[in-house]
Amino acid sequence: MSAQADTHDHDDHEHHHHKETFVTKYIFSQDHKMIAKQYLITGTIMGVIGVLMSMMIRMQIAWPEEPNVLFEALLGKWAPDGVMDADIYLALVTIHGTIMVFFVLTAGLSGTFSNLLIPLQIGARDMASGFLNMVSYWLFFLSSVFMIISLFVEAGPAAAGWTIYPPLSALPMAQGGSGMGMTLWLVSMAIFIASSLLGSLNYIVTVINLRTKGMSMTRLPLTIWAFFVTAIIGVVSFPVLLSAALLLIMDRSFGTSFFLSDIFIQGEVLHYQGGSPVLFEHLFWFLGHPEVYIVLLPALGITSEIIATNSRKPIFGYRAMIASILAIAFLSTIVWGHHMFISGMNPFLGSVFTFTTLLIAIPSAVKAFNYITTLWKGNLQFNPAMLFSIGLVSTFLTGGLTGIILGDSALDINVHDTYFVVAHFHLVMGISALYGMFAGIYHWFPKMFGRMLNKNLGYIHFWVTAICAYGVFFPMHFIGMAGLPRRYYTNSNFPLFDDLSNVNVVITVFALIGGAFQLVFLWNFFYSIFYGKKTVQNPWKSNTLEWTAPIKHIHGNWEGALPEVHRWSYDYSKPGHDEDFVPQNVPLKEGEEELQH
Amino acid sequence: MTALLTIIVLVFITVAIWQMVKIFDLANANNESSQIANDKDNRVNGYLMLGFLAFIYIITIVCVVKWGDLPLMSNSASEHGQTIDNLMIISMVLIFVVQTITQFLLHYFAFKYKGEKGRKAFFYADNDKLEFIWTIIPVITLAGLIIYGLFTWTEIMGVNEDDDPLVVELYAQQFNWKARYAGQDNTLGKANVRLINLDNANILGLDESDPNAQDDVITTELHLPVGQPVLFKMRSQDVLHSAYMPHFRAQMNCVPGMITQFGFTPTVTTADMRLTSQMIDKVANINRIRAEKSKKLIENGEEALERYEFDYLLLCNKICGKSHYNMQMKIIVESQEDYDAWIKEQKVFKNSLVQN
Numbered sequence: 001m002s003a004q005a006d007t008h009d010h011d012d013h014e015h016h017h018h019k020e021t022f023v024t025k026y027i028f029s030q031d032h033k034m035i036a037k038q039y040l041i042t043g044t045i046m047g048v049i050g051v052l053m054s055m056m057i058r059m060q061i062a063w064p065e066e067p068n069v070l071f072e073a074l075l076g077k078w079a080p081d082g083v084m085d086a087d088i089y090l091a092l093v094t095i096h097g098t099i100m101v102f103f104v105l106t107a108g109l110s111g112t113f114s115n116l117l118i119p120l121q122i123g124a125r126d127m128a129s130g131f132l133n134m135v136s137y138w139l140f141f142l143s144s145v146f147m148i149i150s151l152f153v154e155a156g157p158a159a160a161g162w163t164i165y166p167p168l169s170a171l172p173m174a175q176g177g178s179g180m181g182m183t184l185w186l187v188s189m190a191i192f193i194a195s196s197l198l199g200s201l202n203y204i205v206t207v208i209n210l211r212t213k214g215m216s217m218t219r220l221p222l223t224i225w226a227f228f229v230t231a232i233i234g235v236v237s238f239p240v241l242l243s244a245a246l247l248l249i250m251d252r253s254f255g256t257s258f259f260l261s262d263i264f265i266q267g268e269v270l271h272y273q274g275g276s277p278v279l280f281e282h283l284f285w286f287l288g289h290p291e292v293y294i295v296l297l298p299a300l301g302i303t304s305e306i307i308a309t310n311s312r313k314p315i316f317g318y319r320a321m322i323a324s325i326l327a328i329a330f331l332s333t334i335v336w337g338h339h340m341f342i343s344g345m346n347p348f349l350g351s352v353f354t355f356t357t358l359l360i361a362i363p364s365a366v367k368a369f370n371y372i373t374t375l376w377k378g379n380l381q382f383n384p385a386m387l388f389s390i391g392l393v394s395t396f397l398t399g400g401l402t403g404i405i406l407g408d409s410a411l412d413i414n415v416h417d418t419y420f421v422v423a424h425f426h427l428v429m430g431i432s433a434l435y436g437m438f439a440g441i442y443h444w445f446p447k448m449f450g451r452m453l454n455k456n457l458g459y460i461h462f463w464v465t466a467i468c469a470y471g472v473f474f475p476m477h478f479i480g481m482a483g484l485p486r487r488y489y490t491n492s493n494f495p496l497f498d499d500l501s502n503v504n505v506v507i508t509v510f511a512l513i514g515g516a517f518q519l520v521f522l523w524n525f526f527y528s529i530f531y532g533k534k535t536v537q538n539p540w541k542s543n544t545l546e547w548t549a550p551i552k553h554i555h556g557n558w559e560g561a562l563p564e565v566h567r568w569s570y571d572y573s574k575p576g577h578d579e580d581f582v583p584q585n586v587p588l589k590e591g592e593e594e595l596q597h
Numbered sequence: 598m599t600a601l602l603t604i605i606v607l608v609f610i611t612v613a614i615w616q617m618v619k620i621f622d623l624a625n626a627n628n629e630s631s632q633i634a635n636d637k638d639n640r641v642n643g644y645l646m647l648g649f650l651a652f653i654y655i656i657t658i659v660c661v662v663k664w665g666d667l668p669l670m671s672n673s674a675s676e677h678g679q680t681i682d683n684l685m686i687i688s689m690v691l692i693f694v695v696q697t698i699t700q701f702l703l704h705y706f707a708f709k710y711k712g713e714k715g716r717k718a719f720f721y722a723d724n725d726k727l728e729f730i731w732t733i734i735p736v737i738t739l740a741g742l743i744i745y746g747l748f749t750w751t752e753i754m755g756v757n758e759d760d761d762p763l764v765v766e767l768y769a770q771q772f773n774w775k776a777r778y779a780g781q782d783n784t785l786g787k788a789n790v791r792l793i794n795l796d797n798a799n800i801l802g803l804d805e806s807d808p809n810a811q812d813d814v815i816t817t818e819l820h821l822p823v824g825q826p827v828l829f830k831m832r833s834q835d836v837l838h839s840a841y842m843p844h845f846r847a848q849m850n851c852v853p854g855m856i857t858q859f860g861f862t863p864t865v866t867t868a869d870m871r872l873t874s875q876m877i878d879k880v881a882n883i884n885r886i887r888a889e890k891s892k893k894l895i896e897n898g899e900e901a902l903e904r905y906e907f908d909y910l911l912l913c914n915k916i917c918g919k920s921h922y923n924m925q926m927k928i929i930v931e932s933q934e935d936y937d938a939w940i941k942e943q944k945v946f947k948n949s950l951v952q953n
Binding site for chain 2: 166262263311343350378397398404460471483500502503575
């Protein structure tokens with residue numbers, strides 16, 4: 001390892017003599033810290049678009065017949081006189097889902113923090129391949145551009161739901177959005193997957209090869225474990241979605257019949273024969289379900305780190321945490337069928353998937369209990385990042401518990417595709433992962449930008465968001481159990497659901513307040529980048545290596561030699577030390593025992 | 598208009614909060630303006646954690662009290678629905694207990710151990726026994742749930758041919774439903790969308806030469822005799838749809854190119870369901886809401902809404918295009934005699950064809 005470190009030193013010198021231009025520093029940068037910032041800013045912009053769409057969706061559901069100035073302003077021809085068109089409603093639902101799941105919570109969360117933290121926390125100069133890393137970001141940027149362009153297509157953007165099940169997504173005559181809009185969606189996702197794969201491979205190689213001296217796998221912070229395992233899940237499952245997307249492109253444009261068969265639409269029989277939409281569902285969910293954990297695991301990793309640091313206590317059950325990450329990762333690849341209990345597949349398969357799905361509850365429960373025990377007898381520092389981490393545990397519990405119902409095939413029959421599902425997954429992966437992302441931003445903002453975020457704005461941001469998140473998604477379970485299907489443009493054709501309309505208004509009011517208060521965060525974020533209070537070296541008194549690197553970013557991360565690691569990253573409040581934290585690069589005292597991990 | 602007002606109010610709230618923060622910051626400027634949590638922050642947020650726990654409990658109670666009658670949980674109209682409802686209630690109780698306890702521990706610990714300068718946390722990294730306990734408890738609970746769930750599932754999905762079920766096809770197309778009864782022979786005639794011939798009104802693509810098809814009956818309403826097991830065969834002509842019959846706890850996707858199936862036995866007639874006290878309350882409530890809406894409509898010179906009367910429904914529950922939100926079919930459960938009388942009135946397939 002030390003020989004490797006030396007060659008890196010050498011590299012480092014060369015880099016210092018290189019003159020950096022604006023373009024190589026800010027645009028086509030190969031520095032992981034800059035790439036992390038690029039991911040974060042792009043993800044934030046996509047997030048604003050995604051959240052704005054959800055606000056429009058909620059307003060449409062609450063006040064379906066009323067003209068709305070916001071619709072008129074933002075949707076243009078799709079909202080004549082401010083009344084939203086039914087096609088664009090489905091498009092909003094689709095693009096909101098796509099943007100939030102892939103562009104914000106996959107690229108924005110994992111891309112940002114894997115890039116920022118992997119080299120810094122394992123003590124590496126940079127990613128294994130800076131060039132691939134740069135290509136990965138720019139492919140992500142390109143796919144974002146395609147997705148945005150698709151919003152302006154004449155016949156409308158993709159509108160078949162983020163799961164784009166064919167034949168709806170395959171036949172332009174089935175829906176306006178399945179024409180050019182869907183083509184752009186598929187192209188954008190194909191590029192996105194390429195970007196994600198390049199990123200993931202890079203993360204895996206970096207974690208395996210570039211750990212500094214003394215950084216054994218069992219001394220890694222849980223953030224790195226989470227990013228590492230997430231990258232592996234990504235490499236295993238994303239290519240399957242790519243294959244599904246390619247086959248769908250073949251069906252759409254080249255007359256093949258992978259997913260289509262026996263279709264009569266608009267007065268004519270189509271030539272497709274022998275394909276099956278259920279095959280697409282299998283391929284889609286083979287990624288789609290692991291994707292949930294691709295989104296969630298990094299958030300849980302970030303939470304582990306932040307809860308330990310701010311509790312001034314070691315994370316409870318470090319080995320159990322790693323074991324549950326691995327167990328979740330393994331199980332996540334064999335549960336996809338729980339999205340398909342009533343798809344028409346063999347009921348026996350349903351039994352198998354019920355079994356594997358409910359097993360996931362076990363490692364998840366272990367994680368939740370370990371977080372709670374970490375808080376016990378701690379000395380909790382309520383920085384905004386800590387609040388968001390506790391909030392994550394809370395929503396992870398609430399949302400995770402209803403998974404017991406949805407994962408049970410017999411119960412799924414009646415709540416499948418209702419608002420119960422919407423409530424469940426928004427809490428357990430949407431809100432939880434979003435909290436993880438916010439926690440990460442509040443915690444590592446000083447590392448990224450050398451300045452601090454305003455904590456009071458952070459407190460307001462958290463408490464209002466926390467209340468609104470529950471205000472939105474808790475009542476939603478009830479309308480779901482009342483049988484209200486999701487993705488309905490309006491419920492006014494069903495007098496049966498008239499008694500749900502006031503619940504929907506309550507939900508929308510909470511959503512609008514919650515959405516508006518994200519402006520507090522945006523303001524805090526962009527203002528503090530330029531005018532925030534300057535940070536100190538290690539503001540949260542954390543043990544991990546990134547806080548030993550200089551505040552001002554330098555290429556290669558550390559001046560001189562790389563830090564050496566002598567202990568795990570959770571020696572908080574260890575007896576026998578004066579301070580309540582002992583950074584990883586501090587050698588063991590004489591007679592001090594390292595915890596056996 | 599409501600939306601606009603809401604937005605304006607939100608903007609004002611945001612501005613107000615921002616101003617408050619500024620004042621707060623200025624007041625703090627003399628002391629310590631660090632952006633790291635101090636003892637005061639820990640205290641305030643610790644109490645807020647307790648408040649938030651209360652909020653979670655309150656919102657739970659409010660939802661249950663106010664909207665607890667909305668969920669479909671104790672009024673199923675099919676035989677297997679009872680089992681699903683039981684399992685649902687057991688799962689719900691379990692979830693409720695776990696949720697109450699874990700949220701309490703999480704937020705109470707957050708409050709109790711809020712940071713103070715000078716205090717040192719308890720260095721406590723591992724306890725195999727504890728971890729074993731909270732691995733094994735979920736294992737046992739889940740094992741019970743899985744076994745119960747799997748038995749229920751197998752029972753629901755297994756079709757018992759000995760019951761001699763009434764075979765009905767549910768046929769989905771953008772954006773309506775058709776039902777096809779098998780007729781006297783209780784065997785559906787062969788069909789494929791390639792055989793659809795709009796000129797002679799063979800709209801479901803039945804094989805006109807198949808003897809089994811001749812007595813099939815195609816309808817736009819679904820009538821079911823009470824107490825008679827029904828086996829639905831689902832078919833779709835264009836995109837994916839999902840036949841969702843919430844009151845019967847039944848759902849199955851309709852997939853172009855293949856036939857899917859779901860069977861159940863309706864147990865309560867539409868007329869009886871309308872007379873249950875729960876339904877009377879629900880319908881009265883809905884009509885009160887509709888009357889209020891109508892008042893507004895009449896003011897604007899529009900027509901008032903019709904009074905609502907309960908009917909079972911078949912809804913589309915898989916996104917299928919522009920009018921997905923209005924793809925429904927009425928289901929009527931009635932006595933065997935009423936059903937027989939109704940089906941007799943319907944035209945059989947061979948007589949419904951238009952001869953040119």
